[in-house]
Amino acid sequence: MDLLINIDVPDLDAAEALYRRAFGLTPGRRFGHAARELLGAQAPIYLLLADAGSEGTAAQPRHYQRHWTPIHLDVVVPDLDVALRTAESAGLRAETTIRDAAWGRIVTLHDPWGHGWCLLQFTGRGYDEIAS
Template identity: 45%
Template sequence: MELLINIDVDDLPRGIGFYQEGLGLRLSRKLFDDTVAEMTGGATPIYLLAKPPGSRPTTRADTRRDYRRHWTPVHLDFVVDNLETAIERALEAGAEIEDWPQEFDWGRQATLSDPFGHGLCFIEWRGQGYGGRRH
């Protein structure tokens, strides 16, 4: 099975800038009349989808897209070598910190949000990470 990650953004150039400067991904290509940006550099490509605020996410949805901070149980975790360096880089690119680094048996984690209201975490492994299962 192939996994693709899609992230809605209201400003594609700003999204590309954040994911390049803040997370170290690179623009691989633009698709569909420059409405989608393929960002690579991790194990799975991330596609930034230009979607205007106020648009409906599906034909059956009662809600509208809103790029203020929103909570969802689905978010992205980025494994980094140095948590403080990753946080600083993301903040300079427009992220907001939500929880400073916390310690766990498996490592350290910080919680942030991107400029489009999407939550993300930075993880710095300790030892074998999540119970020795590192891929």
């Protein structure tokens, strides 16, 4: 099975710039005016112009206040302090302070469009520290 990540955004240029700066992603293919591919993660990330719909017409207007969906993205980094500074300087906002856990460290953030992100730094044996 292959996994593709799709993120709806209202501004493709701004989203591409932010995610490239924050996470070191590189541009891939462009799909007309309503979709772009970003590479450099384990799965490709597709930015979709939110109100374009599948055929270029808005199916339902999106609202971008802060929200959590049942799915969010975790970005595993080697140095959480550096990654947090990079993400914040790119335009993400931290919602919590860095927290320590048995498996490592975590901070939660959101982007300008309300999407939730977590930065994780594994220490020791990572999740194996808490796996049964």
